[in-house]
Amino acid sequence: MFFRTILWLGVALLLQACSSTPGKRISVAVETYPPDLPVVTRAEWGWQPLERTLPEHEISRVTIHHGGVEVGEEKDIVAYLKNLQSWSRSEKGWIDIPYHYIIDLQGKIYEARPLAYPGDTNTSYDPRGHALINVIGNYEVQKIQPAQVDALARLSAWLIARYELGLDALASHRDYAPGETVCPGADLYRLLQDGSLKRLVSVYLGK
Numbered sequence: 001m002f003f004r005t006i007l008w009l010g011v012a013l014l015l016q017a018c019s020s021t022p023g024k025r026i027s028v029a030v031e032t033y034p035p036d037l038p039v040v041t042r043a044e045w046g047w048q049p050l051e052r053t054l055p056e057h058e059i060s061r062v063t064i065h066h067g068g069v070e071v072g073e074e075k076d077i078v079a080y081l082k083n084l085q086s087w088s089r090s091e092k093g094w095i096d097i098p099y100h101y102i103i104d105l106q107g108k109i110y111e112a113r114p115l116a117y118p119g120d121t122n123t124s125y126d127p128r129g130h131a132l133i134n135v136i137g138n139y140e141v142q143k144i145q146p147a148q149v150d151a152l153a154r155l156s157a158w159l160i161a162r163y164e165l166g167l168d169a170l171a172s173h174r175d176y177a178p179g180e181t182v183c184p185g186a187d188l189y190r191l192l193q194d195g196s197l198k199r200l201v202s203v204y205l206g207k
């Protein structure tokens, strides 16, 4: 039994050595989240490790986006994330999904690009220093759901506390790219304009 174990260990090590290309798998920091912020981690949804990186940045803002494409309840979010990751890399030449977190229609939060690296954009603002949250859907035409607003507020509060920022760090894409985009869409932007999102973030910050 002992020798069989050793043999299997040897085979496993050999397979591991054959399958990894030195220098190709970049390890990234694993985040820990509080119990009231259930996040689907990169490992849980099958994210592919980075093949290259960007210079690291210091987070000073939390910036909200929407997907810009109307989606329904039937959306397979894991398939969507995997497609978005491969499209970002092969079509756009980006290191990864352009956002750090994705929120689905049910308010489930998924990790995407590691926070250490700045995101990407098709507009002209500089995403360095921004933690980017993307809510899938098009809120020019769809209504934002209460579970999504709750997830957005909890995640924003966690980021604000983690990086020791103020509530004024919370804004949306159109605030940084005026005239270039309607992102995050009228129904989501309304919550930033009327102060209700920041009020909810304050509650979760315990202020």
Ligand SMILES: [Zn+2]
Binding pocket: 064, 065, 066, 173, 181, 183, 184
């Ligand atoms: Zn955007």
